Each structure stands twice: as C-alpha cells, then as structure tokens.
Amino acid sequence: MNRSDLERNHYMLTGRLGRRGYDWWWHSFTGHHAVTGEARAFFVEYFVINPAVSPAVVAFGQPPVGQIPSYVMLKAGSWGAGSLKKQLHAFHPVANATIATDRLELSVGTARLTETHITGEVSHSQEEVAQHPEYMSDSGRMRWDLEIDKKLALNVGYGASAFFRRLNAFTMFWHAEGMKTLYRGTVTIDGEEYRVTPETSFGYADKNWGTDFTNPWVWLASSNLTRRSTGELLADSAIDIGGGTPEVFGVPIGGKLIVGFHHEGVDYDFNFSRFWTRSKTAYRCTETETEIVWHVTAENPSHALTVDVRCAKEEMLLVNYEAPDGGKRHTKLWNGGTGTGRIRLYEKRGARTLVDDLDMRNIGCEYGAY
Structure with missing residues (x-):
C-alpha cells in the first residue's frame, strides 16, 4: 500500500x-495566524480540463457561456465558520501553461507545481464574481508559497497501473502520493x-x-x-479513504471504497481492486441539519x-467542478478540512x-451524491 x-x-x-x-493535483494543510496563532485549514488545487478543445482561449461549461470546458484552473481557499470559509478560482488558457509529461511540473502565470514546491495566487473582487457566475x-x-515533503503514499495498486491507464479503464482514477505530507511556508489570505x-x-x-466524477x-x-x-500523537500514522461508485469500462460498481491505514509502521490495506486479499468495505453517509456524518467499516481475513x-x-464548502462534458451534476458536494473522528482497529x-483506539482531527472530508 x-x-x-x-x-x-x-x-x-x-x-x-x-x-x-480532467487531471488535478490537490493539497490541503493547516496554518497558524502570524499574530494570533489561530489555526486555519487551507487547500490548493491545480486543475486541467479538456486541454485540446480550446487551448488558446478559456472555455467555460457553465452559463452564460455553455461550451465544452477547456482551461487550467487554480482552486484555493480555506474552511471554517463565517468569513473563514472561502473558495477561489482563477482560470488560464492551456496554451499559457507549461506542463511536463515526464515529471510533475506545471507552471502558469506566477503559479508553479512540483513534487516539492507549490506557489500561486488567486484574486477576485466582488464585482468580478457577480458579473461572472461561470x-x-x-x-x-x-497567495501561497510552500515547500512539500511527502512522507507516506497510498498506492491503490494495479487499478491505476500503466496498463489500465492506457485503456482508460476507470472513469475516475486516484493516487495519493502524500497521504501524510509535511508543508512549510506561508499563506496570505485577504491580507x-x-x-x-x-x-x-x-x-x-x-x-x-x-473522464467524469464518481457518484x-x-x-x-x-x-x-x-x-x-x-x-x-502518532507520528508515523495516517488514514486515507476514497471511492463511492467506481466505474470500470463504463460499468458502475456500487458501494466500493479503498481504505488505506498506516499505523505506526504497519500498513492495513482494504482495497476492493485487490480481490485476492478478500477485503470488504461498507459506508454510510448522512446529512443532519448541522453536520455531515460518515461511518465506514472495513475488514480482511486478519483485521x-x-x-x-x-x-x-x-x-x-459546496465545492464546485465542471465535468469534461460541461455539466455540473455535483451541485451538493460537501467538502471540508476540519472534521473530527475516531478509528478503531481490531485483530481477528x-x-x-x-x-488501538484513536482520535482523528484535521480531517479532510467529502461527500456528495446526485
């Protein structure tokens, strides 16, 4: 794993x-106010969609434009109550970006993404966003400038191997090179x-x-x-859970999750695509008036x-994405970075x-269905 x-x-x-x-690289982390020390959870994402459709000009799928989308998008913001919650987007023509194919390196405007460093800036006035709902x-x-040190990876296995990538077997592929990542640097938000x-x-x-998003x-x-x-605090531990309804060659496989748990040097892998491990997973996500609640179970023959x-x-946040066909079907995709929770690990x-019985904090969390 x-x-x-x-x-x-x-x-x-x-x-x-x-x-x-589409192709995106996601980063999330916690920083502390330079004066007050208050904690705040942030995210940064570099997102590319349909680059061959309209490389010279940004094309939006959302009204009033309504085309097949094509652009590089910088997504950045923070989670928290009131004014702490923010989602900012900046768009660039794909032709204005330099993107390597033999390593992770993307540059557009003043923004840059590599395995070890991210920089960038997003800015919109109230008048701009009112005039441009798209x-x-x-x-x-x-604005952000951060060094990156990825300590633990979640490798989902052969399902994202070169062979299955060439076949475009899955509608949505996933790889977490940094399920535990250390960040160092500064973020400036609204001054x-x-x-x-x-x-x-x-x-x-x-x-x-x-080619699309799971649902x-x-x-x-x-x-x-x-x-x-x-x-x-367990310094050599992290958990990562993802999935929903994967599609393999266009066929939905309902109720499937990949669960990777690194616990003080030991990997516990619950991965439906590694069928020989006889792993089973199940989940329940519910929405109350005030919360989103997740309950996940996973087991294999030993744990x-x-x-x-x-x-x-x-x-x-209700996080916003356009799908490659221009649709925005996930209109209620809850996305957070301040979740709390509990893990219980059993031997069978x-x-x-x-x-072990663990408390979790600073949880990145997402749930949406349409």
Whole structure:
C-alpha cells in the first residue's frame, strides 16, 4: 500500500483524454495566524480540463457561456465558520501553461507545481464574481508559497497501473502520493498572513484524473491521529479513504471504497481492486441539519477497522467542478478540512481484539451524491 509511484503523479491528458478528460493535483494543510496563532485549514488545487478543445482561449461549461470546458484552473481557499470559509478560482488558457509529461511540473502565470514546491495566487473582487457566475468563485485573494515533503503514499495498486491507464479503464482514477505530507511556508489570505510548519501542518496531497466524477463521492483523510488512552500523537500514522461508485469500462460498481491505514509502521490495506486479499468495505453517509456524518467499516481475513467522522456544515464548502462534458451534476458536494473522528482497529482471531483506539482531527472530508 505505502509505495511511492511518482509516475502516477504525471500529467495524464494525452490522447482522447485531451478532448474529454480532467487531471488535478490537490493539497490541503493547516496554518497558524502570524499574530494570533489561530489555526486555519487551507487547500490548493491545480486543475486541467479538456486541454485540446480550446487551448488558446478559456472555455467555460457553465452559463452564460455553455461550451465544452477547456482551461487550467487554480482552486484555493480555506474552511471554517463565517468569513473563514472561502473558495477561489482563477482560470488560464492551456496554451499559457507549461506542463511536463515526464515529471510533475506545471507552471502558469506566477503559479508553479512540483513534487516539492507549490506557489500561486488567486484574486477576485466582488464585482468580478457577480458579473461572472461561470467562475463558480467567491471573492477574495489568496497567495501561497510552500515547500512539500511527502512522507507516506497510498498506492491503490494495479487499478491505476500503466496498463489500465492506457485503456482508460476507470472513469475516475486516484493516487495519493502524500497521504501524510509535511508543508512549510506561508499563506496570505485577504491580507492576513498564516505560517505553515511541518509539525502542525497535518498535510495531504493526492491527484485524480479521468473522464467524469464518481457518484456518490466519498473521501476521508487525516494524519493527525492520537491514541485515546494516552493522548500520544502518532507520528508515523495516517488514514486515507476514497471511492463511492467506481466505474470500470463504463460499468458502475456500487458501494466500493479503498481504505488505506498506516499505523505506526504497519500498513492495513482494504482495497476492493485487490480481490485476492478478500477485503470488504461498507459506508454510510448522512446529512443532519448541522453536520455531515460518515461511518465506514472495513475488514480482511486478519483485521477489521471502523471509522466514524463528523464535520460541521457551517465550516464546509459546496465545492464546485465542471465535468469534461460541461455539466455540473455535483451541485451538493460537501467538502471540508476540519472534521473530527475516531478509528478503531481490531485483530481477528476468533473473537475480535481491539488493537488501538484513536482520535482523528484535521480531517479532510467529502461527500456528495446526485
């Protein structure tokens, strides 16, 4: 499970994916206000869609334009209650970007993405976003400059191998090169500076690519795990959960998750695509008036896992994406970075024996269905 594969982080939009496909690199982390020390959760994403459709001019799928979308988008913002919650988008023609195919390197304007460094800036006035609903953006300004140190990877296995990538077997591919990532640097948002340090960044980095988005859409991730009995922070641990309804060659496979749990040097892998491991997963996501709640179970012949997470809706975003065909079917995709939860790991030898009981914080979380 915990096997780095930098090739999966390369740019994928060649061949037919260039005309009907997306590729994105996601980063999320926590920073602290330079003056008050207040914690704030941030995200940055570099997103490319249909690069061969309209390389010279940005094309939007949303009204009032209504075309097949084609652009490079910088998505950045933060989670939290009230004014702390923000989603900002900046768009560039694909022709203005320099994107390597043999390594992770993307540059557009002042923004840059590599395996070890991200920089960029997004800025919109209230007048701009009011005049351009196709931007799907809030108003504000955010600038970031961060060094990256990826410590643990979640490799989903042969399902995202070169062979299945060539066949475009899955509608939505996933690779988490940084299920535990340390960030260092600064973020300035609406004039307020935040400092990001490795020990308290509780960071995460992954990527998705394909021809459409899964429905339902489920994601949970945290590297801020503490033992309930002692309060000890587990420095070599992280969990990452993703899936919903994968599609293989256009055929939906309902209720499937990939669950990767790295627990103090030991990997516990619950992956439906590794059928020989006889893993089983199940999940339930519910929406109350104030929260989104996730309950996940996973087991294989030797171990079982239960994961319970909740996140306040007032601190979450309804995150915005256009699909490659121009549609925006996920109109209620809840996305957060301040979730809290609990992990219970069991060993199965006759009766189940509790191995560890952990609290989770700074959880990246997502749920949406249409």
